[in-house]
Amino acid sequence: MVVLLTTLVVVLNIISAYSSSWEFDVPVLPGYPGPLPFKLQTGYVGVGDEDERQLFYYLIESEGDPVRDPLLFWFPGGPGVSGFYALVCEIGPLKFDYEAFDEDLPSLVANPYSWTKFASVLFIDAPAGAGFSYATSENGYAVSDTIAAEHNYMFLRKWLLSHPSFIRNRFYLAGDSYGGKTVALLASEIIKGNEAGLEPQIRFQGYMIGNPVVDEDKDHNEQTPFAHRMGLISDEYFEMAKSSCGGEYVNPDPNNVECKYALQLVKECIQHINPQHILEPKCREYPVIQRLDNSTFGSKEQRPINFLLLPKQERHFCRANGYVLSALWANNSTVREALHVREGTVGDWIEFNHSIPYEHNVASAFEHHRLLSKKGLHVLVYSGDHDLSIPYMSTLKWIHRLNISVDEQWRPWMVDGQVGGYTEKYMNKKVFLTFATIKGGGHTAPEYMPKECFAMADRWLSSYPL
Structure with a gap:
């Protein structure tokens, strides 16, 4: 009887831990020499009807004045991009030392331009399936723009209630790329919740969005005029496309032969240009190799590639090469232990999970x-x-x-x-x-x-x- 009761208590404790907030301070990280010079916390917050989606987050307190400085809730785009990408590649206090990489665990160095110098930043892996976030059932991974907004708002309310000291801070939403949608939808949820009197009342001041997706068709329609403005296509080709397509370059009339021909000329001019940055190299598709621990990655989206095994002097610059270091680091068992990732919940960590059933x-x-x-x-x-x-x-x-x-x-x-x-x-x-x-x-x-x-x-x- 005693054994049965003890087992029951253990099970209930596990259920309670997994259904409520789960948070840990992280004083050190593998790859960074010595204690972290900032306060990092990681954890999970359950969302959904029965907390079936467990969303992982990284909180970095302001290195200035965390009591008075604003709190930013950052969305890195995607959908399906891990918040860790923004932490090490965009605005966070750490970055990988690409030049020093020598087939060991990637090393981390301080980022002098971290936005945590003047704000506390909450990074999230969302939706479930991104980064270290997961669902307790297959159906839990299915999500849409509107459902994701509801879950993000639920996450935020629960997180603030478990971190009441931040409720007084000025609050901003922030993000880039697909964040142009994610932030707008979540902002609408926050406004509605505040107006309805939901707790906690969030001191929502505004939002910032970078290179934002708002309407994909309209956004992509400007690629042709932009390419012309930047000297990637000729005046003749642009005028031909403009006149024959009537300014509709994304969804033109399929029976318009002249437009189809003009857009083919445009495509031939820009197909070898890196769309992320027109002045940087467009990376080739990389061959698959093994991890440094001789096992293999199960996901095709992000696998270590052979440039890592080349001598440093033979490594040609390609920005995407650096993203591989994130996968090597995040898939290391000592890293997951340091971050307090729940064992057995996530297989291969990938920067951008394209396989999430997202509507x-x-x-x-x-x-x-x-x-x-x-x-x-x-x-x-x-x-x-x-x-x-x-x-x-x-x-x-x-x-x-x-x-x-x-x-x-x-x-x-x-x-x-x-x-x-x-x-x-x-x-x-x-x-x-x-x-x-x-x-x-x-x-x-x-x-x-x-x-x-x-x-x-x-x-x-x-x-x-x-």
Whole structure:
């Protein structure tokens, strides 16, 4: 009888732990020499009707004044991208030492341009199936734009209730790429929840989105004009496409032979260009090799590639090569133990999980942004100006459709005496919107131009003009 009761208590404790918040302070990480110079916490929060989705997060407290500094809730795009990507490749306090890699566990170094210098940042692996997040059943992985927004709001409310000291902080949503949708939908949920009196009441100040997806068709439609503006296609080809396609380059009339021919010419001009950054190499598809521990990755999306085994002097630059270090690091057992990842819940960690059964049931987030523009929020929209995948021209188009008056005309903004990009400010009684380009930035801007993006975010969050 005693044994039975003891077993029952253990089972109930496990169920309780897995269905509620699960959090740990992480003072050290494999690959980083010595104690971490910032406060890192990892954990899980259950969402869904029965907490069947367990979402993993990384919280890094502000290295400045965590009591007074804002809290950012960051979404790295995707959907299906791990928040760890943003932590080490974009705005977090760590990055991998690519140059020093020598077939051992990748080493981590400090990022001098971490946004945690002036804000606490909450990174999330969402939805279930991204990063270390998981579901307790196969059906738990099925999700859509709208369901993901509901789960993200549930996560946020539960997380704040278990971290009451952050409820007083100014709160901002932030993200890039598909975050243009994710952030807009979650912002709408927060506004509705606050207006309905749901607890906790969130001190929602606004949001920032970079290289944002808002409406894929409209965003991608600007790729042809952008390619022409950047000198990738000739005046003749562009005028031919413009006149024959009537400005519709993504979904043209299938019976329009002239348009089809013009778009084929355009495609031939840009098919070998890296859409993430038009000046960087377009990586070839990599051959599969074994992990450094001689086992193999089960997922095709991200496998270590043979460049890691080449002598350093023979490694040709390709930005995607560095992403492999994330997979090598995150799939190391000592790393998972340090992060307090629940054993047996996730197989291979991959940066971008394409296999999640995700329904894109919100074709355009423009209407959400339009309604949010009436809620008195502060908004920052920024674009790397060398991004072909989501050109800054498409972002400016939907901003203009918001019909907000221009408060400050287009001008350069400076970092250390150099042009960091160009900015324009829009304002009415209900919204304060800043648009900024990041000169030389790609998709997404903080990865390519960290110093400039650091200065931009610091100034904007401090209500200081860019």
